[in-house]
Amino acid sequence: MELSQMSLFASCVLIFVSATFTDNILMARFLGMCSCLGVSKKVDTSLGLGLAVMFVTAVTAALNYLVYQYMLVPLHLEYLKLIIFIVVIAAFTQLVEMIIERTSEKLYNSLGIFLPLITVNCAILGISLFMLNKPYSFWQAFAFGLGGGLGWFLAIALIGGIREKINESALPKGLEGPGITLIIIGIMALGFVGFSGMIKI
Amino acid sequence: MASSYGKILKDGLVTENPIFRQVLGICSALAVTNLVTNTLYMGFGVTFTTALTSFTIALLRNYIPVRIRMIVQVIIIAVYVMVVEILIKALAPDVHRFIGPYVGLIITNCIIMGRAEAFASQNKPLPSLVDGLANGLGYTSVLVAIAVIREIMSFGTVLGYKLPALDLWWHPWTIMVMPPGAFFMLAILTWMARARLVKEVK
Numbered sequence: 001m002e003l004s005q006m007s008l009f010a011s012c013v014l015i016f017v018s019a020t021f022t023d024n025i026l027m028a029r030f031l032g033m034c035s036c037l038g039v040s041k042k043v044d045t046s047l048g049l050g051l052a053v054m055f056v057t058a059v060t061a062a063l064n065y066l067v068y069q070y071m072l073v074p075l076h077l078e079y080l081k082l083i084i085f086i087v088v089i090a091a092f093t094q095l096v097e098m099i100i101e102r103t104s105e106k107l108y109n110s111l112g113i114f115l116p117l118i119t120v121n122c123a124i125l126g127i128s129l130f131m132l133n134k135p136y137s138f139w140q141a142f143a144f145g146l147g148g149g150l151g152w153f154l155a156i157a158l159i160g161g162i163r164e165k166i167n168e169s170a171l172p173k174g175l176e177g178p179g180i181t182l183i184i185i186g187i188m189a190l191g192f193v194g195f196s197g198m199i200k201i
Numbered sequence: 202m203a204s205s206y207g208k209i210l211k212d213g214l215v216t217e218n219p220i221f222r223q224v225l226g227i228c229s230a231l232a233v234t235n236l237v238t239n240t241l242y243m244g245f246g247v248t249f250t251t252a253l254t255s256f257t258i259a260l261l262r263n264y265i266p267v268r269i270r271m272i273v274q275v276i277i278i279a280v281y282v283m284v285v286e287i288l289i290k291a292l293a294p295d296v297h298r299f300i301g302p303y304v305g306l307i308i309t310n311c312i313i314m315g316r317a318e319a320f321a322s323q324n325k326p327l328p329s330l331v332d333g334l335a336n337g338l339g340y341t342s343v344l345v346a347i348a349v350i351r352e353i354m355s356f357g358t359v360l361g362y363k364l365p366a367l368d369l370w371w372h373p374w375t376i377m378v379m380p381p382g383a384f385f386m387l388a389i390l391t392w393m394a395r396a397r398l399v400k401e402v403k
Contacts, residue, residue, distance in 0.1 A: 028380050030231040034311050037227065079287065082305050083279040090272060119275075122228050122309040129302040174396030179388050186384030193379055 012143040015136070019147030025123050026155040027185070027192040029130070032123030036156050036185075037178055041167070046160030047153075054149030056096065057124050060089050061145025064128040065138055085128050090119045123152050159184060206331050213335025218394070219312045220343045220387075226312040230344055231383040233300050237360045240341075240348035242296050246285040246304055248337025251313050254278050255321040255333030262322050274317050275308065282307045312336055347386050351377050 006014070025031050032053070040046050064085050072078050100108045118124065127148040131141050162184050171180055219225045226247070233243040257277050258265075265273050286304045290297045297304070307313070316336050321329040352358055355378035376382050 030228050030380065030383070031306070033227040033231065034225065079283060082283055082286070082308060083276065086275055086279055086308055087272075090275065119271075120309050120311060120314065122306045125309050126302065126306055129305050133302070172392075172396070174394075174398070175392050176395075179392040179395060182384050182388035182391065186381045186388060189379075189381040189384055190376075193381060 008137070008139060012139055015140050016143040016147035016150075019144050020151040020154070021192065021195040023148075024151040024155060024192050024195075025126065025148045026152050027189040028196070029126065031126040032121050032152055032156075035121050036159065037181055040156050040160045040163055040181070043157065043160045043164055046156045050153035050156045052118060053121060053123060053156075054146070054153045056089070056093060056118050057127050057149035057152070058142065058146040060085075060092055060124055061127050061131055061148070062138070062142045063088055063092065065131065065136070065141040068132065069138075081129075081132070085125060089124055089128075093118050123148070155185075155188070158188065206328070209328060209331050210335045213332060213337075214339040214342065218339045218343065219315070219336050220340060220391075225315050226310045226340055227387070229303050229306060229310060230340070230347070231380070231387060232303050234344055234348040234383060234386075235351055235355070235378045237345065237348045237352050239296055239300050240344045242289055242293060243300060243303065244337070244341030244344055246282075246289065246307055247310060247312065247340055248334060249285055250278060250281045250307055250310075251316055251337040251340075252330055252333035253281050254313055255316050255329040256326050257281075258317045258321040259324055259326040259329035270322070274314060278313055278317075279308050312340055343390070347383070347390065351382055351386055355382070 019025075023029065026033070026036060035049065039049050067084060067088060068078075068081060072081055072084065127145050130148075131144055134144075136144060159181065163181060166180060166184070175183075213219075220227070220230055229243060229247070233239045254274075254277055258274060261273075282305065285307065286297075286301070289304060290301075313333075316333055320332045324332070349359060352360075354374045355376075356373060357363060374382075377386075
């Protein structure tokens with residue numbers, strides 16, 4: 001069934017599930033690898049960064065959608081989208097950091113250090129760019145952002161768990177660190193390939 | 202000065218290769234390496250952006266206030282990436298359809314920001330240009346190596362040309378064109394590069 005024939009709610013759910021599993025941003029589109037390799041040594045930190053990324057991805061996808069559709073398209077400035085998107089993302093993370101710093105010290109201590117990392121996380125800019133390839137409405141774009149963020153969160157949490165165990169075993173020297181992590185992600189990606197074809201949008 | 206330029210080039214290409222040594226810029230390294238043609242365009246884009254960004258930031262290094270330098274750097278990078286995107290769109294619309302979003306993602310490629318921070322903000326414009334060029338080429342060379350292997354294994358072609366006699370005994374290996382193939386390929390190359398490094402240190 002085509003997306004356009006479905007009810008808004010059904011299409012949003014479908015987009016959400018497909019962005020999380022079949023089109024997993026880390027496994028299938030390779031985005032957010034840098035911070036994933038750097039931060040996924042422990043489960044706690046993986047969860048913290050994953051949550052922060054999920055939140056920022058969902059909100060900036062919606063914000064960027066509004067900016068693109070209602071500012072750039074009417075003014076025929078589509079080619080400026082890269083600069084505008086990165087500025088929106090940077091400004092939003094800065095704002096979130098300031099709000100968290102003022103309101104909740106506990107949350108700031110656990111989440112705060114990750115926020116600067118988020119601006120340079122390509123998963124977030126990537127979601128905003130991929131969103132433009134499809135004729136989404138506002139809520140569909142938001143569902144896509146939320147699903148993409150959840151997919152990244154799932155992936156980094158799983159990798160963090162596996163790495164925590166694997167750090168205790170003896171590996172060949174050259175394979176330690178990025179090498180073995182890439183192999184883990186490769187095997188997980190094989191699993192995620194199994195989801196593909198389940199949903200076609 | 203000639204020898205120091207040579208050293209900068211060698212550092213970027215081999216000894217301090219951005220992908221193996223610094224583990225930067227992995228995202229796009231994986232995404233665009235299923236076909237050699239895509240990889241060459243991407244490599245061109247990254248080299249162009251890294252070189253010119255380093256040059257510009259080195260020119261302005263005494264005028265950018267330290268507190269806001271990140272945002273200034275991001276905007277400089279974004280301007281050059283926009284130029285690259287428009288260039289690729291005009292030169293190769295077919296390639297652009299596939300790697301379009303990844304070209305935009307050069308902005309968040311950590312190699313560029315990394316070189317701007319580590320080298321260009323402390324050095325003169327010309328050495329910075331060479332440094333950016335060297336790192337871009339180092340990145341491109343690794344990508345092309347991965348892409349050649351992946352394209353041969355999955356389609357039996359290089360740059361779209363069929364290799365002779367390969368189809369007699371080689372069965373196309375679909376998994377290599379899909380994401381897992383990219384992860385395994387990069388993992389093996391990183392392993393090889395690091396194993397050699399460990400030996401050298403000993």
